[in-house]
Amino acid sequence: MYNVLVCDDDRDIVAALKIYLSSGDYQVFEAYDGAGALAVAAKEDIHLVLLDVMMPGMDGIETLTKLREHSNIPVILLTAKSEDTDKILGLNVGADDYITKPFNPVEVLARVKSQLRRYLQLGGGAVQPKVLRIGGVELDDAAKTVTVDGAPASLTPREYDILRLLMQHPGTVFSPKEIYRTVWQEAPFGSDNAVAVHVRHIREKIEINPAEPRYLKVVWGKGYKMEDAKK
């Protein structure tokens, strides 16, 4: 039983989120402005905050800054702005994730679950050797397994090899041809998009929203890279 604080100035949205989260075995606390949210967070033992950005009075960013002064709990921003600059601003101020409105309830539940698992279960514990970790993605090269926020992801051998290559060099961009040469051990054929298809499949398995990847990024016209969006 985890305690989740939902803060939005739109009461209908708060109510809807409460219904979803309650069914997912969460204790939900409600707030309708920044001040209220901070008050609840100070009083209760909150494990996660869902915070709207555009609120009258103290907005989400300001509330988050105040909250971060004495708390390390995961915060997911709810935003109507879909521009990258807004997302980056939120992540820089201390948010752990963001969801753009209008959101899909399933996605909200998945992200809440993911953040809680990382915060409470994994807790940044000791990393074993031979285990590569980027954000919530862990690749154990000894056991040949991949887990996302603790949940196992079933990758095909090719997908596993691609992911391992990318995770061994976090932040490095690999072109499709380089990936093909390394993983397939063959010279790449001219108009082949096998790598792109595989990467797409990997994203579907390790990302909550494959269209907006947090870990496996597409660098258009150059290649692919693994990195933690938060860093």
Add this chain to the structure above:
Amino acid sequence: MKQLLPKFWAKFVAGLLFVVMTALCLAAVTGVAVLADGGAYADGGARMRENALFSQVYQNVDIVADYYGVYQSAQELGEKTETLSYYESRFAKENSNYFFTITDADGNVLLSNYTDAYQYSDATAYALHRNPQPRRETKTFSSEEAMSEYLESLYEQYGDRDVSASSGSIVNEQTGEETFELQVQYTVYDSETVTITGYVRSNLEAKDEIYYNLFWLDKLISARNWLIVIGASSLVLTVALLVFLLSSAGHKEGEEEIHLTWFDRIPLDLLLFIWICLGGITVAMGDVVYSQTEAIVFALMVVLCWVPLILVLLMSFASRVKAGTVFKNNVLYWLLTKIKKFLLWLWHGLCYLVRSLPLYWKAGVFWAALSLLEMMFVLVSGSGETLTFWFFEKLVLTAVLILIVINMRRLQEGAKRIAAGEVDYTIDLTHMIGDFKAHGEDLNCIRDGLQTAVDERVKSERMKAELITNVSHDIKTPLTSIVNYVDLLKKEELGSDTAREYVAVLERQAQRLKKLTEDVVEASKASTGSIPVNLERTDLNVLLSQAAGEFTDRFAEQKLELRFSASQEQTYVMADGRLLWRVFSNLMSNVGKYALEGTRVYLSIDVQRGRGVISLKNISRYPLNVSGEELMERFVRGDKSRTSEGSGLGLSIARSLTELQGGVFDITVDGDLFKVTISFETA
């Protein structure tokens, strides 16, 4: 005949025949000319024969005279000399058809080789000189005229050869008179006049020069009519062969076009020059010819060398005419074109110089030239006062001109900058005068108006984009509730199927609204250009293979086959990878929505004229009754009924984003074929 034209052997044989025929023709014509000149056609050759006999007899007169001299000296000495034996043998009956008698004035025969029946005779009076006695005399004359008169008479009497003279003048010192002294030396002979009569024997028994001469002459005369026939027929043949050769020139077996050999490529005037030089050499060689035989051999060689040379030249000329290179392939033509090019270049350069010269220079140069001209005129015709006046007038005018030019220049510069869009440029009006200042103020006013207009335009565009963004954000919040509660409603126990159907409609329309709000924001941003564009060298092959990979599964679900063909080489363009992906994401999801199931989708990259061209083709599921241009308008969709999903902004966004990156976006609709072409300049 036509088939023979290109054959080499035909040309070769014709060429050889031509040479032979020409030689024959020339020989015949020469023969006919000689015969006609000698009157052979009129009198059957009698006169020619007579002339030949006369020249033979006449040629021998001097020799006979010499013979007689040798004979006389031998008589005096009383012994036979070697020279005499030579003459005796030469004029012996068996060696010579020529015989002679030398008679003195009284008719006594002094010498004769033999006598016989003769067919021709000719008598010549001949003066013989013997016993040379040298004489020397010195004479004094009072005048130069008298002296030369005397000398003349000596020359006349004794001949130029035997008289040698030297002269001098003496001046008497007392009287001052000048006298002329002449010293002459000459030879006086004993002179005897004899008659030498030469005969040509009737029957030419000896095989001497006369025999051969007359033999050939008779042959020539008897063949006189044949010669005309031979000449005429060989002339006809020659002309026919020439026609054939000229028409065959330039044709080569197996080639349709006119074939030019290396020889035909030599400039024509150079070739003519070489030929003229060769002609000069031939003429110079003709000078060393002495005898008749040599002349004949020489003439033959000239004909055999020059007929082929001229033939080759004519054939080459014919080839050139056919190929149209007669005028162009000349050194002179080449030179003239070079000169023309150079002059044109010079002229254009001059024009360019004048055009691009700044106002200062144009005015300065013009003014200086005019002043110089005036000065010359004034210096030549004017007085001192005019000159002084002119000088001061020029001084004042020059100052005024400089002022005007500076003002003009400043106005010109300002107008140019404002026209180029520099709306914050103000023309500096300090030190400007009168009308120019007023004009400058006007220009500044125009600039102010322009600046205001531009500012307002920018402001309104920004406001519009902001408005759309804000409105769409405000829509998103209630939309979130709608989406969520529709989802919740779906999970509730609904009474009837109709209710479930209605919820499904709600859900679908909520999704559409969501997509629409996102697209409206993106479209407004893309069209106002308020999206940051980060142009980088981007590999189109990589980007499109990535995009294709993203959509492969989705297409497979709809039974669409994506045929992706990358360009052969890496194709780099300057583009923003993320924006370009959004372009393709829009286009490919359009394909997913509108392409006919079970068809192929073609995505290809080409390089055409320095541009990377991407084309995406698919077969539409619905008939496309609109043009490509219309499809790119906002809110236009292939199906006018608007029953399908999508906002109708996808193509408009794709076009705006492409244009933001400096690309060209084009849509072609051909029946059910829908084709998008995007091109960028390669980097």
